[in-house]
Amino acid sequence: MSMHGMHAVWEQRRSLRYMEQGQPTKETARRLLATLRPHRRLIAGALTLTVLGVVLGLIPPLLMRQIIDGAIRRRNYASLWWLAAGLLAFPAVGAVVSVGQSYLNAVVAQTVIHDLRTAMYRHGQRLGIRFFTKTPGGEIHSRLVNDLNAVQNVLSRTMTGLFVNALTVTLTLATMFVINWQLALAAALVLPAFALPVLSFGRRTYDAINRTQESMAQMTAHLEETLTLSGMVVVTSFGTRPREADRFTGYSASVRTCQVRQSMVGQWLSMVVRILSALGPALLYGYGGYLVITHRAELGTIVAFATYLVQLYSPASSLAGSNTTLIGGLALFDRIFRFLDLPADVPEPSAPQAMAAGTMPLALEFDCVQFGYQPSEEVLHGVSFTAEPGQLTAVVGPSGAGKSTILALAARFYDPEAGAVRLGGVSLAELAEADLRAAMSVVTQELYLFHTTLQDNIRYGRPTADDAEVRRAAEAAQLGDLIAALPEGLHTVVGERGYRLSGGEKQRVAIARAILRNPSVLLLDEATSSLDSHAERLIQEALDRLFRGRTVVAIAHRLSTVLAADQILVADGGRIRERGRHAQLLRQGGLYAALYHEQFDPGLAGGAEAMQAAVR
Ligand SMILES: Nc1ncnc2c1ncn2[C@@H]1O[C@H](COP(=O)(O)OP(=O)(O)OP(=O)(O)O)[C@@H](O)[C@H]1O
Ligand SMILES: [Mg+2]
Numbered sequence: 001m002s003m004h005g006m007h008a009v010w011e012q013r014r015s016l017r018y019m020e021q022g023q024p025t026k027e028t029a030r031r032l033l034a035t036l037r038p039h040r041r042l043i044a045g046a047l048t049l050t051v052l053g054v055v056l057g058l059i060p061p062l063l064m065r066q067i068i069d070g071a072i073r074r075r076n077y078a079s080l081w082w083l084a085a086g087l088l089a090f091p092a093v094g095a096v097v098s099v100g101q102s103y104l105n106a107v108v109a110q111t112v113i114h115d116l117r118t119a120m121y122r123h124g125q126r127l128g129i130r131f132f133t134k135t136p137g138g139e140i141h142s143r144l145v146n147d148l149n150a151v152q153n154v155l156s157r158t159m160t161g162l163f164v165n166a167l168t169v170t171l172t173l174a175t176m177f178v179i180n181w182q183l184a185l186a187a188a189l190v191l192p193a194f195a196l197p198v199l200s201f202g203r204r205t206y207d208a209i210n211r212t213q214e215s216m217a218q219m220t221a222h223l224e225e226t227l228t229l230s231g232m233v234v235v236t237s238f239g240t241r242p243r244e245a246d247r248f249t250g251y252s253a254s255v256r257t258c259q260v261r262q263s264m265v266g267q268w269l270s271m272v273v274r275i276l277s278a279l280g281p282a283l284l285y286g287y288g289g290y291l292v293i294t295h296r297a298e299l300g301t302i303v304a305f306a307t308y309l310v311q312l313y314s315p316a317s318s319l320a321g322s323n324t325t326l327i328g329g330l331a332l333f334d335r336i337f338r339f340l341d342l343p344a345d346v347p348e349p350s351a352p353q354a355m356a357a358g359t360m361p362l363a364l365e366f367d368c369v370q371f372g373y374q375p376s377e378e379v380l381h382g383v384s385f386t387a388e389p390g391q392l393t394a395v396v397g398p399s400g401a402g403k404s405t406i407l408a409l410a411a412r413f414y415d416p417e418a419g420a421v422r423l424g425g426v427s428l429a430e431l432a433e434a435d436l437r438a439a440m441s442v443v444t445q446e447l448y449l450f451h452t453t454l455q456d457n458i459r460y461g462r463p464t465a466d467d468a469e470v471r472r473a474a475e476a477a478q479l480g481d482l483i484a485a486l487p488e489g490l491h492t493v494v495g496e497r498g499y500r501l502s503g504g505e506k507q508r509v510a511i512a513r514a515i516l517r518n519p520s521v522l523l524l525d526e527a528t529s530s531l532d533s534h535a536e537r538l539i540q541e542a543l544d545r546l547f548r549g550r551t552v553v554a555i556a557h558r559l560s561t562v563l564a565a566d567q568i569l570v571a572d573g574g575r576i577r578e579r580g581r582h583a584q585l586l587r588q589g590g591l592y593a594a595l596y597h598e599q600f601d602p603g604l605a606g607g608a609e610a611m612q613a614a615v616r
Helices: 003-013 026-074 077-126 129-134 137-179 181-188 191-199 202-226 229-238 241-264 267-277 279-293 299-341 403-410 433-439 454-459 467-476 480-485 503-517 533-547 559-564 582-588 591-600 608-615
Strands: 364-371 380-387 392-396 418-423 440-443 521-525 551-555 567-572 575-580
Touching (some): 026 137, 077 137, 077 299, 202 229, 202 241, 267 299, 380 418, 392 403, 433 440, 454 467, 454 503, 567 582, 582 591
Parallel strands (some): 392 551
Antiparallel strands (some): 567 575
């Protein structure tokens, strides 16, 4: 794919809008320091060992100089042996120090990564449902894995490398000037050349890194969409394997291109720098040799200088390169901080209202609620109703009427644009998240089970429930026969998203969860799939248990729910058009009557009249 075409795709798919380009700012650096602050003691320890290591590295050249100019010239054997022993001892201690330093560095880097990773996870949880409907899961995944991996590299290499190198250059130069300022000056002449890359490449590195991480996110997103269970079912049934493989190849190729480009930024300039650094030894031996011949310097000094030069240029050139890595690192931190800056869609109130009394059923009230998923498109235009405590409210209406939207607002997946949703008289936005979730339970159409045992999936409704309670809930939800039939009963692993179970069984698992949870308000989106009369009766019995003594708002797809409802709301076009009980609405001969004849006509749905009788 051409670079241009790739950009177009990015523009389309990029829903993590904070990725808008921009240079990393001082603000990023400031926040990075704030992130490091809690670990300042560890960092101080690492830095102390670093200083020690650098100082230890400065000593051997001095010993060499002493051997050549002192011990050898005066034929002093004792001092020769001692100095030679020093040449072994100091590097040995240095090696030990460097192990400790590596350890502390790794601990600091990994601890910072761990902090960021957990902060990102928690922040991701707070972003709200809207964010996840707009963002492919793989992109979020990529942010937590790929971006943090890249940060890890930067942290463990650059950040500490920067300090070591700066310190080494400074101390080595200082020592050189003390020993012989003329020679030091000659060696230092070359140093400004190392500053060259520092002056350019910042922007290009920043862009290259962003592009790499962006293309990585694309690839991960595609991977998670297509090479997972639910994706594979679609891909296999439509025979699109080759097409998806081609698309993956495309994404992977752009990752390759971006990575190569990123690693090549600044390489040409560092080549120039390396050539320049050969100038140092040339100057040293030429000019230094001249000084020795003319008796203005000692031979030992030249040898010591040659050793120092080696020690000087390698940190100096990585120092020069560290601008690109540093900017790259800041770019990565920028991405992470921007993620952490995304505002929560449904924020927790700072001063939450107290919840009305304990386990009593509560009233759920919609007061002139207006809402749209996008600011431009209003989906609900002033919806008002009250689900009275302990009563069953059924919502019916044609497809696209806004039924699921009403339920989503009742569950505070979103906040209304105008009007309010109140629970026990308090607006949902003013309730503490924990109180709200404890009072309310949602059973959605699309069931999501975790890859674990049936027992743990049911227990998700109330993690503190013991085994006996889980079993009772399962039985109340009419799962007894299923459990008896499964090879390992409640301990059977149900597979990702519950593929191990039939549609009707999954619904009953969801009902068991809700029974265990024992909420005072239940929001239910009945599954649309029609079941045979046996399965239907099982669900019916499970729901009867679940509905008892709670405020229920149910999007009804089953006649029995509609007939049992204390109040039926007929939604259409984002408004409540009719409301009342079944018989009364049927008599009106309006929208409800039409819907009823279409969906539940006794002639078609067989036995509905008998059921009607049973409800009365
Ligand atoms: N996440 C979303 N983003 C944007 N628009 C949405 C979103 N979800 C639903 N809509 C739109 O809102 C309107 C109401 O949808 P809703 O899902 O509430 O209908 P429904 O009554 O539940 O229909 P059905 O009976 O088919 O489930 C529809 O026009 C739909 O396209
Ligand atoms: Mg719906």
